[in-house]
Amino acid sequence: MRIIQLPVREISRFGSDGVDMDFLPQVLDAERTTVNIARIVAGGSLGEHPATSLQVFAVLAGDGLVTSRGLDGDADERWLILPGQAAIWESGEIHATTATTDLLAAIVETSGELLYRDHEVLFGPPLG
DSSP: OEEEEOOEEEEOGGGOOSEEEEOOOEEESOSOEEEEEEEEOTTOEEEEEEOSSEEEEEEEESOEEEEEEETTSOOOEEEEEOTTEEEEEOTTOEEEEEESSOEEEEEEEESSEEEOSSOEEEESSOOO
């Protein structure tokens, strides 16, 4: 599991005003990419399961606890995740999420690679 800080930029193009945008990593060369929105009530959880593909779990509001047992099922990683941060799980990585407050997240699942720009690693291996 890797936790990254999403870069935030003010958007002023097209006459925009009062807009800040968090930027997810760009997906490259994907045959398939899906984007879903998860709403998890405080104390609720997305149960432990293996990622079916590369997965980005970007918190939009609220906070939670993300866990990973890794690809081999032996690692036990736990991380508090906050708005503006994203957990990234590799295909096959066993993971779960529990909301500590009401939580809203965008979930991107892709067969492609991620391109990181200005993303800071908070936990996990360095960006490659």
